[in-house]
Amino acid sequence: MVSYSARRYLVLVGLVILFWLGSILTEYLTSRPDPIYRHGDESRPVVALTFDDGPSSRFTPQILALLKNYQIHATFFLLGRHARRYPQVVQALAAQGHEIGNHTYSHLRLAKVNQATLAREMDQTEAVLGQLGARLNGLFRPPYSELSQAAVGYLKRTGRKIILWNVDSGDWRGYPATTIVARVLNNLKNGAIVVLHDNNEYDNANRQPTVDALRLLLPQMQKKGFRCLTVSELLKIY
Numbered sequence: 628m629v630s631y632s633a634r635r636y637l638v639l640v641g642l643v644i645l646f647w648l649g650s651i652l653t654e655y656l657t658s659r660p661d662p663i664y665r666h667g668d669e670s671r672p673v674v675a676l677t678f679d680d681g682p683s684s685r686f687t688p689q690i691l692a693l694l695k696n697y698q699i700h701a702t703f704f705l706l707g708r709h710a711r712r713y714p715q716v717v718q719a720l721a722a723q724g725h726e727i728g729n730h731t732y733s734h735l736r737l738a739k740v741n742q743a744t745l746a747r748e749m750d751q752t753e754a755v756l757g758q759l760g761a762r763l764n765g766l767f768r769p770p771y772s773e774l775s776q777a778a779v780g781y782l783k784r785t786g787r788k789i790i791l792w793n794v795d796s797g798d799w800r801g802y803p804a805t806t807i808v809a810r811v812l813n814n815l816k817n818g819a820i821v822v823l824h825d826n827n828e829y830d831n832a833n834r835q836p837t838v839d840a841l842r843l844l845l846p847q848m849q850k851k852g853f854r855c856l857t858v859s860e861l862l863k864i865y
């Protein structure tokens with residue numbers, strides 16, 4: 628029979644051990660580098676095309692048709708709000724083997740929201756995407772590429788990978804197709820992550836220039852010897 632004081636002692640020792648393990652875990656989690664990526668392996672002619680703010684009922688299917696022609700897999704950072712509106716487009720994306728990442732539910736400004744709101748938007752988006760057959764692997768692109776220390780801390784703790792880019796197509800500025808093509812080709816390098824847009828946060832963008840640019844860009848990228856991979860293939864993080 629263990630006496631009362633011995634039990635109290637054991638509970639105390641247990642608590643100390645738990646606290647010690649907890650501090651080791653915290654130390655481990657905070658000492659890891661921030662999971663922020665701007666490009667992949669720079670020694671090989673591989674690149675990743677990424678599309679933000681989709682899906683769009685009008686432009687995403689055109690982009691899918693082009694990518695299929697060239698047997699390319701891209702990465703789409705979807706808004707939960709648009710995914711809910713256009714479920715068939717998300718299903719088509721997933722069925723064609725494209726990679727799908729999270730771009731928040733409503734295009735949040737990360738520097739302006741609290742953690743509870745960010746967590747809710749992340750989870751809501753992943754729930755919608757998961758129901759539509761997307762295999763999610765934690766890829767996240769912050770709207771406006773805006774981050775805060777608190778947001779990075781939360782994303783890191785929850786195993787998300789923050790994917791930025793090092794080639795900006797500029798399509799979001801309303802450039803014509805030829806300018807988009809020139810901007811991408813002039814800056815394309817080994818391991819590049821290219822950012823394009825198949826919609827905007829208000830679901831009212833004209834992305835025809837992006838579609839037309841891709842039609843010109845895909846054969847030229849191939850001619851230059853670049854192979855397109857998904858982000859997780861490019862970064863070899865899964």
Ligand SMILES: [Zn+2]
Binds near residue numbers: 680730734769770771
């Ligand atoms: Zn965006």
